[in-house]
Amino acid sequence: MxxxxxxxxxxxxxxxxxxxxxxxxxxxCRNAEKAAAAREKLLAEYPTAKISVTPLDLADFSSIDAFAERLPDVDVFINNAGVFHRRGEKTKDGFDLVMGTNYLGVFYLGEKVLPKLAERGREVAYINTISIIHKVARVNFPRFDDSRGAYARSKLCLARYSRYLAEEYGDSNIRVYMSHPGIALTPIAAHFLGGMNALSKIVPINSAEKSSLAAAWILANEPPVGSVVGPNKLFGGWGYPKLNRTCRRAKRDIEPLIEFTNKTIEARSAVSRAPASAEGRQENVV
Ligand SMILES: NC(=O)c1ccc[n+]([C@@H]2O[C@H](COP(=O)([O-])OP(=O)(O)OC[C@H]3O[C@@H](n4cnc5c(N)ncnc54)[C@H](OP(=O)(O)O)[C@@H]3O)[C@@H](O)[C@H]2O)c1
Incomplete structure (x- = not known):
């Protein structure tokens, strides 16, 4: 896994x-030190566990390329990594950091690893992590790479891409799912932790542990491909996992998004491959 x-x-x-x-x-993981510390923490509790670490930075296409080259043989692939609210920051390839990591990075990774996993023939559960906040988003192509509203938009795009993949790999050895953690107290929420702490006194907020059970639920229940699994209470915000739904917008305009995404990535890659004098034009590609 x-x-x-x-x-x-x-x-x-x-x-x-x-x-x-x-x-x-x-x-x-993108940070070797943090990954090693997390591995040690798990090994302290489970000394005989088989745990390895491999580098992957979703905000850097070259890191994804390198990761895909040495793709381990796995039967479960959980796209959990994500970032929230990093206005103005960019990926190595020049995209808005949040869109570039949560959607374009996961998209680029999927396009690299899924054909390999399909070719290997082993049954794989492939789980993309979305968010209930995708329900308030809109995809507007001229503002696609705008940092305003990027988090919700990145997760709506990821939901559409996941639906596309579920269809694309429907009859294969790859079973594509979506999960979401509801609202969980984790470092990603650090910028509004104060608010969440106050809120958590009035309404229950999930622990990371409870939210993490979505993947186990999917593996235990093997729901239909394309299913979404998230908390069972407060409109998917809190509780133990069960089948959830995406919003209607996640089912619409999938093909135009995939086409646009492929063109956007290809255009940026072409600029990256071009001589240094062309680098100044990168900002206008999307
Ligand atoms: N917490 C919530 O309420 C909530 C709600 C909805 C959806 N989600 C989603 O749940 C997932 C897990 O988030 P979390 O709440 O557990 O937050 P978290 O504790 O901040 O974990 C995010 C993880 O993603 C990694 N990451 C960030 N950028 C990366 C990159 N460019 N390449 C590789 N890894 C990267 C982080 O690495 P570093 O430690 O090195 O930063 C960290 O390991 C995310 O996809 C998030 O969008 C969370």
């Missing part, structure tokens, strides 16, 4: 649950 962003929050707790259940876990 492979989990991206497994050093922290929901990803770490997912790794812990899976190790507890006896799975061999590959932690795909």
């Amino acid at each position: 492979l989990i991206t962003g497994a050093n922290s929050g929901v990803g770490f707790k997912t790794a812990e649950t899976m190790v507890y259940l006896g799975a061999a876990v590959v932690m795909a």
